[in-house]
Amino acid sequence: MDRSAPLPPLDPLAAAQTRAAAPLPSDAAGLQAATQELCAWAEAAAHAAEDETALRAARDAWLGRKGGVLARLKQNWLAAAPPPRKRDAGQAYNTVAQAAESALAAAANELAGRSAARRLADERVDISLPARRAPFGPAHPVLAILRRMTDIFLRLGYSVAEGPEIETAYYNFEALNIPAHHPARASQDTLYMDAGPGAPELLLRTHTSPVQIRAMRQAAPPLRVIAPGKVYRNDAPDATHSPMFHQLEGLAVDEHITLRDLKGALDHFAQEMFGAGGAGERNVRTRFRPSYFPFTEPSAEMDVGCLFCRGAGCRACKQSGWIEVLGCGMVHPALFRAVGYDPERWTGFAFGMGVERIAMLAYGVDDIQRFYSGDLRFLSQFPD
Numbered sequence: 001m002d003r004s005a006p007l008p009p010l011d012p013l014a015a016a017q018t019r020a021a022a023p024l025p026s027d028a029a030g031l032q033a034a035t036q037e038l039c040a041w042a043e044a045a046a047h048a049a050e051d052e053t054a055l056r057a058a059r060d061a062w063l064g065r066k067g068g069v070l071a072r073l074k075q076n077w078l079a080a081a082p083p084p085r086k087r088d089a090g091q092a093y094n095t096v097a098q099a100a101e102s103a104l105a106a107a108a109n110e111l112a113g114r115s116a117a118r119r120l121a122d123e124r125v126d127i128s129l130p131a132r133r134a135p136f137g138p139a140h141p142v143l144a145i146l147r148r149m150t151d152i153f154l155r156l157g158y159s160v161a162e163g164p165e166i167e168t169a170y171y172n173f174e175a176l177n178i179p180a181h182h183p184a185r186a187s188q189d190t191l192y193m194d195a196g197p198g199a200p201e202l203l204l205r206t207h208t209s210p211v212q213i214r215a216m217r218q219a220a221p222p223l224r225v226i227a228p229g230k231v232y233r234n235d236a237p238d239a240t241h242s243p244m245f246h247q248l249e250g251l252a253v254d255e256h257i258t259l260r261d262l263k264g265a266l267d268h269f270a271q272e273m274f275g276a277g278g279a280g281e282r283n284v285r286t287r288f289r290p291s292y293f294p295f296t297e298p299s300a301e302m303d304v305g306c307l308f309c310r311g312a313g314c315r316a317c318k319q320s321g322w323i324e325v326l327g328c329g330m331v332h333p334a335l336f337r338a339v340g341y342d343p344e345r346w347t348g349f350a351f352g353m354g355v356e357r358i359a360m361l362a363y364g365v366d367d368i369q370r371f372y373s374g375d376l377r378f379l380s381q382f383p384d
């Protein structure tokens with residue numbers, strides 16, 4: 001082992017400070033050796049700085065005006081040198097100062113480059129990752145049923161008519177033979193809007209029947225239309241009521257239309273909706289019970305044989321074996337007069353049903369509120 005070889009100093013800064021505190025080496029060879037060592041230590045100190053803080057500390061230790069290695073060298077070598085040695089001392093000092101400055105600058109550069117590279121790596125976006133798919137949901141069960149109902153009537157030659165949800169009292173009531181103080185107005189209470197003095201009375205429509213009037217005013221008979229849409233009533237929400245729900249209206253006007261046509265069309269609808277086309281049996285029983293609506297005469301309600309107990313009696317049908325599904329009747333002549341159709345020549349039938357109610361029967365849902373819950377666990381169970 002060569003004991004004369006100098007061991008590298010453990011702390012280049014401490015070594016440099018010690019050397020700088022010592023006086024100018026006494027001869028040229030000593031000065032050259034000290035200069036080389038100081039250059040190497042400056043290099044080592046700059047290189048050892050792992051981050052900005054450590055580098056700043058190294059800069060201060062080497063370049064600091066007070067007590068920095070260079071400041072001390074200036075004092076102990078330059079200022080203290082006797083005149084004949086000033087020149088050598090100055091050259092040695094400049095060599096060390098240049099080495100220290102360039103080593104520290106190089107280290108600063110390298111650190112800046114490294115942090116930029118780290119930021120780039122951190123912020124890297126992997127464009128090869130597959131995108132997260134947005135789930136493509138099925139139609140809302142009410143909409144899905146409404147489409148099935150609509151399709152049945154489209155196949156029978158009906159077309160779709162529309163009307164506004166904000167309706168005038170005239171279309172919602174008067175034109176439908178419901179005068180101002182008729183009790184049917186109280187049973188179909190809704191929200192009224194103040195449209196200002198002299199403006200027609202506006203309300204949220206309570207049924208889709210006003211579209212009957214709009215459709216007849218727009219076209220001459222014969223006519224077959226259905227009108228699906230939202231309706232509103234002042235009902236507290238419970239298992240069978242909602243202040244907003246959907247109806248599907250139907251209207252057929254032609255020469256010689258009779259009650260048999262009404263029964264035939266609606267019985268066909270029941271078979272398609274709950275029978276052959278659906279999950280139920282081929283033959284769904286229907287019955288028509290006398291009822292009352294101001295805009296039809298005679299009026300009826302159609303029941304279907306209970307889909308849950310097949311007529312034996314259960315909770316859904318209140319032990320009756322029958323479930324009410326819609327209101328209907330022959331168009332009252334007052335409506336024809338209101339739209340300018342000749343009531344002596346034209347006859348027709350109309351019907352209206354709750355879409356949610358049909359959906360509840362078709363899907364076996366026991367609470368209408370579930371449709372409006374926004375709960376995807378419920379809503380995504382149904383076929384489109």
Ligand code: PHE
Pocket residue numbers: 206207208209249250293296327328329350351352353
């Ligand atoms: N409009 C009635 C209701 O909302 C239903 C109906 C429509 C009845 C057409 C007869 C004819 O209850």
